[in-house]
Amino acid sequence: MTDAAPLHTPLGESPAGPAGARGAPRRTAARADTDHEAGERLLASLVPLLAEWLPRQRWFAGKGRPITGFTLVAATELLPHRAGAGAPGLLHLLVRAQQPGPPAGHPAGSDLLEPSGPAVLPGTDDCYQLLLGVQDVLPPQLAHAVVGRPHSGPLGGRTVYEGLADPRLAALLLERLRVPGRLGPLRFTREEGVTISAGLTPRLLGAEQSNSSVVYGETYILKLFRRVCPGTNPDLELPRALAATGCARVPAPAAWFEAELPDEGGAAMTLGVLQPYLPGSADGWQLALSALAVRADFAASARALGHATAEVHLALAEAMPTVVLRRPQLEHLAAAMTRRLDTAANAVPALRPYRAALRGAYEELAALGRAGRTWHAQRIHGDLHLGQALRTAEDGRWALIDFEGEPARPLAERCRPQPAARDVAGMLRSFDYAAAVGRAGGSAWPERARAAFCEGYASVHGDPREEPQLLRAHETDKAVYEVFYEARHRPEWLPVPMSAIRRLAGASADEASRPVPAATGARARPAPRGTGACPGESPPGRRAQDAARGASCATGPADGRPSRTGYAPTPAPSRAVGDTPEAPGTPRLYHDARDSGADAAPPHAADPADTRPSRTGYATTPAPDRAVGSTPEPPGTPRPYHDARDADTTPPHAAGPADARPSRTGYATTPAPDRAVGGADAAPPDGARHP
Numbered sequence: 308m309t310d311a312a313p314l315h316t317p318l319g320e321s322p323a324g325p326a327g328a329r330g331a332p333r334r335t336a337a338r339a340d341t342d343h344e345a346g347e348r349l350l351a352s353l354v355p356l357l358a359e360w361l362p363r364q365r366w367f368a369g370k371g372r373p374i375t376g377f378t379l380v381a382a383t384e385l386l387p388h389r390a391g392a393g394a395p396g397l398l399h400l401l402v403r404a405q406q407p408g409p410p411a412g413h414p415a416g417s418d419l420l421e422p423s424g425p426a427v428l429p430g431t432d433d434c435y436q437l438l439l440g441v442q443d444v445l446p447p448q449l450a451h452a453v454v455g456r457p458h459s460g461p462l463g464g465r466t467v468y469e470g471l472a473d474p475r476l477a478a479l480l481l482e483r484l485r486v487p488g489r490l491g492p493l494r495f496t497r498e499e500g501v502t503i504s505a506g507l508t509p510r511l512l513g514a515e516q517s518n519s520s521v522v523y524g525e526t527y528i529l530k531l532f533r534r535v536c537p538g539t540n541p542d543l544e545l546p547r548a549l550a551a552t553g554c555a556r557v558p559a560p561a562a563w564f565e566a567e568l569p570d571e572g573g574a575a576m577t578l579g580v581l582q583p584y585l586p587g588s589a590d591g592w593q594l595a596l597s598a599l600a601v602r603a604d605f606a607a608s609a610r611a612l613g614h615a616t617a618e619v620h621l622a623l624a625e626a627m628p629t630v631v632l633r634r635p636q637l638e639h640l641a642a643a644m645t646r647r648l649d650t651a652a653n654a655v656p657a658l659r660p661y662r663a664a665l666r667g668a669y670e671e672l673a674a675l676g677r678a679g680r681t682w683h684a685q686r687i688h689g690d691l692h693l694g695q696a697l698r699t700a701e702d703g704r705w706a707l708i709d710f711e712g713e714p715a716r717p718l719a720e721r722c723r724p725q726p727a728a729r730d731v732a733g734m735l736r737s738f739d740y741a742a743a744v745g746r747a748g749g750s751a752w753p754e755r756a757r758a759a760f761c762e763g764y765a766s767v768h769g770d771p772r773e774e775p776q777l778l779r780a781h782e783t784d785k786a787v788y789e790v791f792y793e794a795r796h797r798p799e800w801l802p803v804p805m806s807a808i809r810r811l812a813g814a815s816a817d818e819a820s821r822p823v824p825a826a827t828g829a830r831a832r833p834a835p836r837g838t839g840a841c842p843g844e845s846p847p848g849r850r851a852q853d854a855a856r857g858a859s860c861a862t863g864p865a866d867g868r869p870s871r872t873g874y875a876p877t878p879a880p881s882r883a884v885g886d887t888p889e890a891p892g893t894p895r896l897y898h899d900a901r902d903s904g905a906d907a908a909p910p911h912a913a914d915p916a917d918t919r920p921s922r923t924g925y926a927t928t929p930a931p932d933r934a935v936g937s938t939p940e941p942p943g944t945p946r947p948y949h950d951a952r953d954a955d956t957t958p959p960h961a962a963g964p965a966d967a968r969p970s971r972t973g974y975a976t977t978p979a980p981d982r983a984v985g986g987a988d989a990a991p992p993d994g995a996r997h998p
């Protein structure tokens with residue numbers, strides 16, 4: 308029982324037939340095991356297809372670096388495919404992709420309270436979640452979803468495709484989530500007291516995402532995390548904690564599923580979360596751009612958004628541990644920000660002229676720590692921007708989504724308490740972005756929005772403007788990150804954060820401590836002046852303007868779309884582990900013999916088209932801020948939302964009627980160990996709870 312090596316298939320070793328044939332994946336010890344052999348054959352036959360297909364997926368985090376091999380972590384047959392049956396099969400795979408070299412997308416290890424890792428990393432082997440459909444012949448409406456046809460192996464001659472694109476297979480996932488249970492390493496959990504309707508029609512979202520989401524009957528949305536790691540994803544943890552406090556600003560998880568892989572240290576890997584869908588909602592980015600398109604003010608919406616953000620922060624501070632940041636932590640925070648600045652400046656020359664001035668904001672923070680100043684840190688959203696706020700059609704209130712934090716950062720880092728100012732800074736930066744992309748033509752619009760947001764926030768949870776050094780340091784840190792992000796993913800957008808960099812670098816200490824002006828009667832600040840030659844620093848170019856009107860950025864990564872993901876800074880070399888009685892370290896192919904597939908949901912035309920606007924850009928439906936704007940809308944424009952000020956009722960969480968149908972699949976319990984990744988979170992620097 309020491310068959311410990313994870314199944315690893317280097318590229319270049321093509322599968323040539325059944326198990327044991329030339330090119331089959333290596334293992335350190337042989338053991339006759341049907342599941343293991345099935346797993347070997349399966350991965351071997353899929354490797355050439357995955358090597359081509361994976362880098363083209365928008366959620367693939369390792370763009371720009373070659374994949375040198377794959378390691379199978381676990382394989383589970385959610386629905387067996389029977390040749391000639393006509394019905395599809397569904398395979399769930401957890402696969403590591405080995406990629407040499409430093410990860411792309413984010414300025415270096417960016418921990419808050421712990422020392423950073425090395426600036427240049429030897430490589431990554433991120434684990435990805437794949438849901439692969441299998442059919443003999445794919446109907447034309449699923450042609451866009453094809454992964455490929457393996458030449459040989461267990462799937463030889465069949466068509467493998469993105470399973471989420473097939474409504475029959477997406478429906479099966481919902482069916483799983485409706486009834487708690489296990490299947491191999493997969494555990495499906497439903498929130499206590501929640502019932503989930505059966506038979507809701509699935510629709511795969513086409514939005515630009517770090518993950519993949521399926522909407523069920525406009526009632527639920529299932530987010531499948533694509534790059535996964537051991538531990539509870541904050542996008543499950545925080546919304547659940549918030550729901551327990553009664554905070555209605557965040558859709559409460561109704562069900563979720565995880566992988567339990569004992570050799571990962573016992574930490575379940577969150578794979579997907581089902582939550583109520585807010586139909587007809589519009590995100591803050593769309594709304595802000597729509598307001599700008601008709602020269603409408605956004606202050607009332609921004610104020611309501613500040614209010615909502617503060618409510619969420621308050622609830623999180625009540626529900627989760629908080630810490631006090633004292634001198635060591637503040638020095639550490641300043642040092643981490645400085646490292647990120649240095650890494651970004653090394654990568655983006657445009658930043659270099661401002662480096663010394665920007666450091667001042669961080670040094671000021673450290674100096675305040677040395678002088679005895681303290682701040683509280685708590686769990687926060689971690690990646691707050693206008694695209695993460697939805698204004699609901701039902702009652703016009705703001706809801707916040709996507710609590711994953713910056714997906715590029717290691718999980719442990721994302722789970723640490725941080726100053727709430729970090730979220731505030733993220734949103735303030737977003738107003739600048741909207742103003743630039745929406746061509747506000749001056750600083751009045753963003754300044755009013757920023758001030759209004761702070762006012763709304765202050766009415767609940769303390770005024771962020773009273774912490775000018777903390778806010779400035781975080782805004783600087785965010786703008787530096789954005790420079791790096793845009794340089795890599797959307798070069799046309801680089802002038803947007805660069806303009807903030809000039810402003811932040813140019814601010815004197817006095818100016819920095821000047822509070823954000825009040826929204827009412829705020830005077831426009833003069834346009835920021837440049838302080839040096841800066842490649843790419845012209846106003847957003849034609850393509851950025853086009854993007855703001857609905858076109859895609861032409862200089863994104865390989866797939867031609869700007870990637871929303873960042874990087875994976877934690878090197879995670881594959882290792883052989885395992886001591887479980889079954890087949891430690893052995894990837895297993897789980898399946899459920901009871902699942903015939905014969906009674907699967909009836910075929911349904913795939914609906915790949917998603918009419919929701921992209922999150923990165925580009926409102927296509929003018930939706931001005933009704934709170935302020937008086938400009939008439941274009942005729943026929945749907946108005947799915949109304950002003951938050953008019954409504955303060957809680958959006959109900961949609962839960963369907965009880966349905967007692969049993970799950971169609973059963974439960975295999977064999978563990979599929981792989982390796983431990985990531986570490987426990989750092990101990991809080993101070994156990995004091997937020998008063």
Ligand SMILES: Nc1ncnc2c1ncn2[C@@H]1O[C@H](COP(=O)(O)OP(=O)(O)O)[C@@H](O)[C@H]1O
Pocket residue numbers: 512514515516517518519520528530558582583584585586588590694697708709711919922
């Ligand atoms: N509860 C919800 N109701 C309505 N739309 C949602 C909901 N959650 C997410 N969305 C839509 O799905 C998109 C992607 O969701 P998000 O959680 O941001 O995924 P990702 O982390 O992959 O970016 C959002 O921009 C929003 O348009």
Ligand SMILES: O=P(O)(O)O[C@H]1O[C@H](CO)[C@@H](O[C@H]2O[C@H](CO)[C@@H](O)[C@H](O)[C@H]2O)[C@H](O)[C@H]1O
Pocket residue numbers: 517592690692693694712713714733736737738740741789792870871872922923924
């Ligand atoms: O939503 P993600 O967590 O994937 O965040 C990444 O992509 C964002 C773009 O979608 C990017 O946000 C930046 O651009 C937004 C406009 O497109 C703007 O509203 C944000 O303020 C700005 O930071 C984010 O930085 C990146 O991490």
